[in-house]
Amino acid sequence: MTGKLFSKRLIKAAVVSLALLSQGVPFAAEGQTNRLPKAGFQRFSGNLPPSNSGAGIGSITGTGLSTPGVHLTSGMDRTPRNAREPYNPGEPTLNMALVRWQREKMPLRIWISPGLQLPQIPFEQLPSTRVETVFQMLQQENPFSDLSQADGWSESVNQSVAMGIEQWRQFENEGLLRFGFTSDPRSAHVLVFFTDQFQGAAGPGGTNVGALTCAQLFTPQQTQMEMYRQKPVIMEFSTRVNHLPEKMQGSAAHEFGHALGIKAHSPYRDDIMYENNVVYNLSEGDKATIRLLYRAEPKYVM
Ligand SMILES: [Zn+2]
Numbered sequence: 126m127t128g129k130l131f132s133k134r135l136i137k138a139a140v141v142s143l144a145l146l147s148q149g150v151p152f153a154a155e156g157q158t159n160r161l162p163k164a165g166f167q168r169f170s171g172n173l174p175p176s177n178s179g180a181g182i183g184s185i186t187g188t189g190l191s192t193p194g195v196h197l198t199s200g201m202d203r204t205p206r207n208a209r210e211p212y213n214p215g216e217p218t219l220n221m222a223l224v225r226w227q228r229e230k231m232p233l234r235i236w237i238s239p240g241l242q243l244p245q246i247p248f249e250q251l252p253s254t255r256v257e258t259v260f261q262m263l264q265q266e267n268p269f270s271d272l273s274q275a276d277g278w279s280e281s282v283n284q285s286v287a288m289g290i291e292q293w294r295q296f297e298n299e300g301l302l303r304f305g306f307t308s309d310p311r312s313a314h315v316l317v318f319f320t321d322q323f324q325g326a327a328g329p330g331g332t333n334v335g336a337l338t339c340a341q342l343f344t345p346q347q348t349q350m351e352m353y354r355q356k357p358v359i360m361e362f363s364t365r366v367n368h369l370p371e372k373m374q375g376s377a378a379h380e381f382g383h384a385l386g387i388k389a390h391s392p393y394r395d396d397i398m399y400e401n402n403v404v405y406n407l408s409e410g411d412k413a414t415i416r417l418l419y420r421a422e423p424k425y426v427m
Pocket residue numbers: 136137138139379383390399400
């Protein structure tokens with residue numbers, strides 16, 4: 126194994142499956158969750174048209190792995206002049222619409238599994254299925270009893286993940302968001318799993334996928350409807366790509382940024398939300414961005 130093989134993290138784009146609902150279309154109703162329309166997903170195709178939420182009966186937009194409109198460059202460097210400027214955190218495939226948690230969901234509860242690995246399926250299929258798969262598992266008596274632990278996982282890995290997530294704690298003081306960790310996956314808003322390697326996700330040039338975050342988005346109006354069910358955000362980390370504690374920590378900080386709603390990547394290499402993050406800590410630009418997001422009205426929520 127050369128260091129180079131794992132030196133690059135390919136995208137873990139804020140992958141989203143958006144279930145758009147129109148009147149009379151059952152979605153996630155009791156016993157009818159299988160009728161939730163399947164989300165679309167096109168790899169390397171981030172320029173899908175925005176969803177036509179007005180007319181779309183069960184129309185779905187999935188995001189691609191790449192968001193070419195956002196980071197065509199190989200990464201810019203911040204300058205003293207723009208060091209504290211936010212980037213646009215919006216969802217690239219939805220006209221950069223803003224996405225975040227609603228305040229009434231706070232504090233968000235995070236469950237970090239003991240190294241559990243979800244069923245392996247081709248990477249391309251994850252964004253359109255993961256949230257629903259885990260949601261269904263959670264309805265069972267022993268939700269994750271069939272899962273095994275990912276190779277390369279140890280308890281210290283979870284400490285690294287938690288430390289990465291903790292980087293966002295500072296915004297509690299500003300009243301922007303609140304979160305905590307739970308031992309009960311059923312009550313969690315964000316669930317963390319692991320894999321030794323994402324299936325079929327090794328790219329050319331020795332790149333590999335380090336992590337992935339999947340979420341379903343809803344309009345605020347949809348969350349008011351009787352048949353709305355809270356769906357968890359699913360984060361998965363490769364133990365192989367993030368084999369060093371600092372890498373896992375940086376990866377967790379990056380993915381939790383996605384989980385909080387920073388959907389686009391930063392164009393700046395200095396930021397944790399740079400696509401292929403090379404720093405392990407939040408920058409002033411990241412901080413400005415989460416402030417911007419949580420002070421704005423979102424178009425979609427989780
Ligand atoms: Zn990312």
